[in-house]
Amino acid sequence: MIRYVGARLLHAVGIVFLVATITFVLLQLAPGDPLTRVAESTLISRDVIEQQRRNFGLDRPVVVQYGLYLGNLVRGDLGYSFREHRPAWHAIRDRIGNTVLLAAAGLTIMFALGIAAGAWQGAHPGSRGDTAISVLTLTVYSTPVFWLGVVFVLVFAEGLQWLPATGATDPVTYGQLSALGRAWDRLTHLALPAITLGLAGAATTARFQRAAMLDVVSQDYIRTARAKGLPERAVLVRHALRTALLPTVTLFGLAFPVLLSGTVLVETVFSWPGMGKLTVDAIEARDYAVVTGTAILAAILVVVGNLLADVLYHLVDPRTREASVA
Amino acid sequence: MIRLPSFRRRDVGIGAGLIGLLCVGAALAPLLTAYDPSTQIDLVSRQYAAPSLTHPFGTDFYSRDVLSRVLFGARISISIAAIAVFLSVTLGTVVGIAAGWVGGWVDSSLMRVVDAGLAIPRIFLVLMVVALWPELGTIGLVLVLGLTSWFDTSRIIRAEVLSLRSRTFVEAARALGLGPLRTIVRHVVPHLAAPMSVTVALGIGQMILLEAGLSYLGLGVRPPTPSWGQMIAEGQAALRVAPWVAVFPGVAVVITVLAFSLLGDGLRRHFNPRGQ
Numbered sequence: 176m177i178r179y180v181g182a183r184l185l186h187a188v189g190i191v192f193l194v195a196t197i198t199f200v201l202l203q204l205a206p207g208d209p210l211t212r213v214a215e216s217t218l219i220s221r222d223v224i225e226q227q228r229r230n231f232g233l234d235r236p237v238v239v240q241y242g243l244y245l246g247n248l249v250r251g252d253l254g255y256s257f258r259e260h261r262p263a264w265h266a267i268r269d270r271i272g273n274t275v276l277l278a279a280a281g282l283t284i285m286f287a288l289g290i291a292a293g294a295w296q297g298a299h300p301g302s303r304g305d306t307a308i309s310v311l312t313l314t315v316y317s318t319p320v321f322w323l324g325v326v327f328v329l330v331f332a333e334g335l336q337w338l339p340a341t342g343a344t345d346p347v348t349y350g351q352l353s354a355l356g357r358a359w360d361r362l363t364h365l366a367l368p369a370i371t372l373g374l375a376g377a378a379t380t381a382r383f384q385r386a387a388m389l390d391v392v393s394q395d396y397i398r399t400a401r402a403k404g405l406p407e408r409a410v411l412v413r414h415a416l417r418t419a420l421l422p423t424v425t426l427f428g429l430a431f432p433v434l435l436s437g438t439v440l441v442e443t444v445f446s447w448p449g450m451g452k453l454t455v456d457a458i459e460a461r462d463y464a465v466v467t468g469t470a471i472l473a474a475i476l477v478v479v480g481n482l483l484a485d486v487l488y489h490l491v492d493p494r495t496r497e498a499s500v501a
Numbered sequence: 502m503i504r505l506p507s508f509r510r511r512d513v514g515i516g517a518g519l520i521g522l523l524c525v526g527a528a529l530a531p532l533l534t535a536y537d538p539s540t541q542i543d544l545v546s547r548q549y550a551a552p553s554l555t556h557p558f559g560t561d562f563y564s565r566d567v568l569s570r571v572l573f574g575a576r577i578s579i580s581i582a583a584i585a586v587f588l589s590v591t592l593g594t595v596v597g598i599a600a601g602w603v604g605g606w607v608d609s610s611l612m613r614v615v616d617a618g619l620a621i622p623r624i625f626l627v628l629m630v631v632a633l634w635p636e637l638g639t640i641g642l643v644l645v646l647g648l649t650s651w652f653d654t655s656r657i658i659r660a661e662v663l664s665l666r667s668r669t670f671v672e673a674a675r676a677l678g679l680g681p682l683r684t685i686v687r688h689v690v691p692h693l694a695a696p697m698s699v700t701v702a703l704g705i706g707q708m709i710l711l712e713a714g715l716s717y718l719g720l721g722v723r724p725p726t727p728s729w730g731q732m733i734a735e736g737q738a739a740l741r742v743a744p745w746v747a748v749f750p751g752v753a754v755v756i757t758v759l760a761f762s763l764l765g766d767g768l769r770r771h772f773n774p775r776g777q
Contacts, residue, residue: 193617198629205633313766317706317758319713319730322751325737329748333741436624440714444737454625455718458632466632470625477620 176489183485187478192245194474198467199244203237227255248471254464258457263464267450267472273343274449275476277368277441278434284373285430289380290423296381297388297419298411308381315378320437324371324444331367338367341446368445372437376430383426387419421492428484431477513771516702516764523757527575536566538573539725552745559745561735567746570727571753577728579757581643582708588647590654590701594693597658598685602666612659618652624714631720642721646708654700661696665689695772702765706758713754729754 228234230247247254253263292312296305315323332340339345343364344357352360391397392415400410439451446452450469457465526533541563552559558567600611618626630645631637637645665671666689674684715721716730724731729750736747 189613190617190620193613194620197614197617197621201629201633313762314755314759317710317762318755319710319717319733319751319758321714321717321730322733322747322754325733325740325747325751328737329740329744432619432622435622439622439624439628440717443718454628455720458628458720461632461635463632466629470621470629473625474617474621477622481620 179489180486183482187482190478191471191475194471195245195248196241198471199241202463202467203240223255223257253468253471256457256462256465258460258462258465263462263468266453266465267468270448270450270453271472273447274435274438274442274451277365277372277447277449278438280365280369281372281376281434281437281441282430284369285376285380285434286423286427288373289377290384290420292377293381293384293386294388294411294416294419296385297392298415300389300392305385309385312378312381315374316382318375319440320371320375321440321444323375324368324441327367327371328444339364340367343448368441368447371444372434372441375437376434379430379433380423380426384419384423387422388415391415391419421488424484424488424491427487428481431480435473435476512763513767516760516762516767519756519760520764523575523579523760526572527579530569530572530576534566534569534572536569538570538727539565541565551743558749559743561732561743561746562739567732567749570732571729571750574727574729574732574750575753575757577639577722577726578709578712578754579705581639581646581712581722582705585643585646585650585712586701586704586708588643589649589651590697590704592648593651593654593700594658594690594697596651596655598662598689600655601659601662602681602685602689608659611655615652615655618649623649623711627711627715628718628720631715639722639726642712642715646712650704650708650711654704657696657700658693661693662689665692695768699765699769699772702761702768704765706761706765709754709758709761 230243230252233240235243251264253267255261256263256266259266292308296308299305328340331337343361345352345360345364349357349360392411397410397415400414401407405414435451438447438449439454441447442449442451443455450472454466454469457463457469548560548562558571561567561570596611596615600608621629626649627645630649634641634645671684671688674688679687712721712728713730713733716728717734719731719734722728722731732750733747736743736745736750740747
């Protein structure tokens with residue numbers, strides 16, 4: 176087990192290193208150096224620009240720049256955010272929690288809803304409900320997540336006025352609320368973005384889970400379970416679903432990049448103060464350090480997610496334990 | 502025997518039919534609507550006009566006809582997606598064949614790059630490129646979309662090539678003295694047609710979603726060229742007053758992507774009937 180985790184960890188570190196290299200190559204290929212545009216601005220002090228130029232060695236050979244770039248990254252220095260007048264990492268650090276919160280809530284909805292719908296479908300193939308859910312999931316799968324968000328705003332915020340449409344907290348009343356009130360305020364603000372993100376993912380999960388369940392219910396041991404007189408519920412939940420959940424664990428790893436891409440759009444729809452919104456705002460201001468920094472951090476989140484999924488799979492599927500290092 | 506929902510047997514037909522209709526609609530856009538997509542008809546009396554017989558989808562902030570913009574938007578969105586997918590599938594196929602056929606360190610280094618490419622959530626990767634090359638234009642956008650989405654295709658093709666490489670007909674071709682290039686082009690590539698057609702169909706749908714997302718963020722197709730994502734963003738600003746501005750382009754995206762998903766899913770089941 177430890178050897179397995181160690182090997183995966185090494186692989187993960189290698190991927191992050193490659194991602195950083197890709198980012199560096201893109202920065203090199205881009206017209207001008209990241210500071211030329213900034214240097215035209217009179218709002219930023221010469222000293223800061225010169226200090227950044229030295230720090231990243233922009234006047235030195237490419238190999239040296241690459242070394243400095245990696246060195247800075249390892250020390251957590253993603254560069255300087257000229258828009259926020261502070262290190263890019265500080266700008267991102269303030270927002271990353273909101274993105275993780277949104278992604279975690281979305282992930283929960285995605286798996287809870289998707290597994291329930293898909294497993295039910297797999298257990299009742301060809302039924303009217305199966306067809307209806309299939310049409311629904313395929314439609315949601317084909318729906319742009321940001322438009323789904325816009326429609327939810329139209330219906331639940333503008334129309335029914337049930338939930339707030341923007342922000343993570345109420346800008347006016349939040350300061351005066353009690354602890355409980357604050358928690359409730361946060362929850363109501365989280366609801367629409369999380370449901371939007373979760374529903375989009377749930378469609379994929381359901382399609383996946385349906386196929387996995389279908390695969391399992393036609394196997395002999397399920398027939399055996401039925402033949403020995405187990406109630407249908409026990410057959411489906413304890414015997415079939417347990418096995419059918421295995422492939423879904425791999426989806427857990429695959430879901431991360433999609434989920435994070437989704438947060439960029441969902442955060443923009445709902446003005447959710449997260450990493451995605453920060454990136455989009457940074458692009459308009461040509462704040463490169465923040466844009467490349469969030470890309471690298473997003474990649475790290477993905478790699479960590481994949482690592483978790485691998486280890487989780489290893490834990491739940493005894494067959495992989497013998498084969499070990501893949 | 503497991504009975505599949507009946508709609509699944511027809512989905513290739515429905516998908517292909519819908520795509521045909523959409524393409525005809527996009528091609529004949531100037532004939533189907535009386536209005537130019539960027540003409541501001543009458544800023545005073547026709548701003549945010551509700552859907553009616555003259556404007557079935559209503560008008561937007563600039564009093565432009567939304568139906569006309571949706572139709573012309575179809576041209577932009579579908580052609581950007583199609584060209585970008587063509588690019589990415591070509592590139593992915595070349596890389597996949599190189600990795601799968603040559604093997605060894607070529608394979609492992611190419612696949613590590615693919616791993617890294619897949620680790621950056623696609624939108625962050627595209628955003629980074631868009632940030633670094635601000636004046637891209639539509640052609641640049643197509644290039645960026647195409648060049649950043651070949652990673653999973655190359656993995657699929659590599660797996661296919663790996664299994665094809667050891668098949669007897671490839672061995673036979675080699676035994677007959679065919680060079681590697683000829684063997685690949687004449688004997689391997691034709692067998693890749695099935696996975697490639699599935700990838701293309703599903704890929705175009707996903708690419709339309711990605712382009713719409715970028716344009717929604719204001720980083721894809723630039724105004725005044727009409728694009729669905731950008732129309733949704735404009736409509737969101739007036740959601741209460743004129744919901745139709747955001748709703749109709751969204752419906753257009755859903756129908757288009759649905760059509761490509763149906764086609765892609767149907768093709769996959771056709772080629773790999775035991776997969777489901």
